[in-house]
Structures are given as C-alpha cells and as structure tokens.
Amino acid sequence: MGKTGEKILHLPVMTAEVMEMLSVRPDGRYLDATVGQGGHSSEILRRLGPAGLLVGMDRDREALMAVSERIKDKRLKLFHSSFSGMESTVRDGGYDAFDGILMDLGVSMTQMKSNERGFSFLTDAPLDMRMDRDATLTAGDIVNTWPQHQLEEIFRDFGEEKRARRIARAIVEARKRQRITTCRELADIVKGVIGRSGRIHPATRIFQALRIAVNNELEELDEGLRQSFSLLARGGRLCVISYHSLEDRIVKNRFRDWDREGLARRLNKKPVIPSPEEIRRNPSSRSGKLRGVERL
Ligand SMILES: C[S@@+](CC[C@H](N)C(=O)[O-])C[C@H]1O[C@@H](n2cnc3c(N)ncnc32)[C@H](O)[C@@H]1O
Known part of the structure; x- marks a missing residue:
C-alpha cells in the first residue's frame, strides 16, 4: 500500500x-x-x-x-x-x-514502495526487506547484530560501496546508543557519513547490499x-x-x-x-x- x-x-x-x-x-x-x-x-x-x-x-x-x-x-x-x-x-x-x-x-514496485516491507530508504518502515515473510532474517537483524567486519564485507561485495568501512563503523557507533529500527534512520546514518552528492541517494548501495544479504539473492x-x-x-x-x-x-x-x-x-x-x-x-x-x- x-x-x-x-x-x-x-x-x-x-x-x-x-x-x-x-x-x-x-x-x-x-x-x-x-x-x-x-x-x-x-x-x-x-x-x-x-x-x-x-x-x-x-x-x-x-x-x-x-x-x-x-x-x-x-x-x-x-x-x-x-x-x-x-x-x-x-x-x-x-x-x-x-x-x-x-x-x-x-x-x-509494489514491494519497493510499501510502507511496511522496508525496501525503500524513503519510508519510515521497519528495516525488514524480506521478500518472503516466512523467512526469519531481517535487515534490522543484520544492521543491529552483525559484527562490523561483516557489515563492511556485504556493503563492499553486494553494494560495491567504496566507503564500506566508514559506513559500517558509523552504524556500529549509532547502534550502541540505540537500536536502528527504521529505513529512514539507517538512510540518515549513511547520509551523515558520505553526504549528498550526485543523482542517486547516498544510501542506495547500502540498501541494495542489505536486500541481497537478507534474501540471499546471488x-x-x-x-x-x-x-x-x-x-x-x-x-x-x-x-x-x-x-x-x-x-x-x-x-x-x-x-x-x-x-x-x-x-x-x-x-x-x-x-x-x-x-x-x-x-x-x-x-x-x-x-x-x-x-x-x-x-x-
Ligand atoms: C521485478 S518483480 C517481478 C514483476 C513481474 N514480472 C510483473 O510483471 O509483475 C520480482 C519478483 O520476483 C520475486 N523474487 C525475487 N527473487 C526471488 C526468488 N529467489 N525466488 C522466488 N521469487 C523471487 C519477488 O518477490 C518479486 O515479486
């Protein structure tokens, strides 16, 4: 919806x-x-x-x-x-x-634009990203529990993100203060690290990486x-x-x-x-x- x-x-x-x-x-x-x-x-x-x-x-x-x-x-x-x-x-x-x-x-697009499914950084949806809601692993689990080096690895390998290390570090710092729960919160953390430049949103690659990891896409x-x-x-x-x-x-x-x-x-x-x-x-x-x- x-x-x-x-x-x-x-x-x-x-x-x-x-x-x-x-x-x-x-x-x-x-x-x-x-x-x-x-x-x-x-x-x-x-x-x-x-x-x-x-x-x-x-x-x-x-x-x-x-x-x-x-x-x-x-x-x-x-x-x-x-x-x-x-x-x-x-x-x-x-x-x-x-x-x-x-x-x-x-x-x-129906999944992407949903206010519940958590695929889009432009929504306040919970960080979910499961294509199959019977599956257990969510993007929120990855962002809040995976070790920094593993976050860095997926951002680099699945997001082809050059600033993977800095973003992984910023996420680990942020989650020490409080759990990261929504897409927008995560997008803001990423934006805080790499700023806004170019046509694509700075969180695009990070969201792609998380989606690939959550759904084991490759x-x-x-x-x-x-x-x-x-x-x-x-x-x-x-x-x-x-x-x-x-x-x-x-x-x-x-x-x-x-x-x-x-x-x-x-x-x-x-x-x-x-x-x-x-x-x-x-x-x-x-x-x-x-x-x-x-x-x-
Ligand atoms: C781009 S949409 C397909 C749109 C469709 N061709 C249409 O015209 O409406 C991709 C669909 O593939 C499903 N999908 C993606 N990966 C899948 C997988 N590994 N196994 C089964 N379905 C998958 C998604 O849930 C999504 O509904």
Whole structure:
C-alpha cells in the first residue's frame, strides 16, 4: 500500500522484448518464476490458447494472493517458492518440460514502495526487506547484530560501496546508543557519513547490499538458473531480466558456459535494454538487462 492506502502497481519491464524472446506458442507450457504483480504473466496468458499452461511462482505470498485475485484463469497455476525450491515445487505439482521460463529479478514496485516491507530508504518502515515473510532474517537483524567486519564485507561485495568501512563503523557507533529500527534512520546514518552528492541517494548501495544479504539473492539466482535449465524442454527458452551488475554477471557467465558446453544457444550476446521511451514512462526500468538462451 502507498501512503494514502492505494495499491501501487508494478509496470512490467520490456514486455514486448520478453514476449518476442519467449516466442510464446498457443499450446505451450510456460513458467513465470517471478510472477510478482502478474504483468508478464498476463501477457503470456494473452498469447496462450485454451490448451496452454502457465505456472506462476514467487517467494512473496502477498504478491501471489494479489495475482490470484486479479487474474482468474484456469490455465494459470500458482506456487509459493523461492528459486532454490523451484524444481521440487514445480515437479511435485506435476509440471516440467517447459517451452519457456521467465525470471524477472529483484523486487516489484509494489514491494519497493510499501510502507511496511522496508525496501525503500524513503519510508519510515521497519528495516525488514524480506521478500518472503516466512523467512526469519531481517535487515534490522543484520544492521543491529552483525559484527562490523561483516557489515563492511556485504556493503563492499553486494553494494560495491567504496566507503564500506566508514559506513559500517558509523552504524556500529549509532547502534550502541540505540537500536536502528527504521529505513529512514539507517538512510540518515549513511547520509551523515558520505553526504549528498550526485543523482542517486547516498544510501542506495547500502540498501541494495542489505536486500541481497537478507534474501540471499546471488545464491538464489545461481540455483534458480540451474534449476530452470533442468525444467526446460529441448528447444525451450530461458529469459532473465537483471537489474544490477552483480546479477547480470552471474546470468551472462552462466549463459556463456552453457553455450560453450553445447547445452544451449545464446539468443543474444549483448543484453537487450529498455527503449528510451520505456525509461521515460517507467524510470525504474532503466537498469534492466534482458538475456536469453535456448536449450539444445
Ligand atoms: C521485478 S518483480 C517481478 C514483476 C513481474 N514480472 C510483473 O510483471 O509483475 C520480482 C519478483 O520476483 C520475486 N523474487 C525475487 N527473487 C526471488 C526468488 N529467489 N525466488 C522466488 N521469487 C523471487 C519477488 O518477490 C518479486 O515479486
């Protein structure tokens, strides 16, 4: 919910480009592994005939609830799972050999702008950042209990933040006085260390690092790519949209390795990026990079 209680909707990114890459067949079987607010799923359903199938998955139960309310369609089967549980969840449901799988990484605008979920430094939400609220570790736990060197490590490795040490030290000093509870409090501590310069908010990298750590995002992605591949039929396509360089590197390298090993053919060597028109309409699409492979 936004400040006034209205639902913030997520605009799907590079929809036309994703649909072209997936090249949806009316009678095909598709898996949307990040169903989110159902934007891409709706487009896949529009292209499917009566015999087609779409399995939708997400680790966020709230997102799945919203989609099950919004999209009433017998061809859509929804499952709650993270990437690391994808293969068993989907196979236990009786599905495999997909013609296309989509992974649209990161968080949705609905999650990002929520006043409760704690993803945005512009809110007074508690420091949470769990995509899956059944998980136990929150950003607040990390910020208030992890040793300084571990904070520094994630800020450097997951946030690519040059001032990681100074920020980690400032957090440890601040939490001695009192527990750091809200996103805004943490953002202010970071701003106090590095000041405000440039276009992006000084806490952007720190929030990215915490989100990756809370949700184990890089290992999840690695595992998700592996499991997706084994769920693809021969000739089936895997399309991934990533939103930062750490994710894109993992996708790029994995696709290159499959290509070299003769397991898959890359559909593009350079990532597809949103058009200037899309970025104008939806600025949060600007860092999106789309890559695809076809299983041989
Ligand atoms: C960018 S949004 C997807 C938006 C969606 N394509 C749409 O059009 O509405 C990313 C979604 O992926 C989910 N997600 C991220 N990492 C995940 C993981 N490891 N396992 C399962 N779902 C994940 C998030 O909870 C979020 O709902």
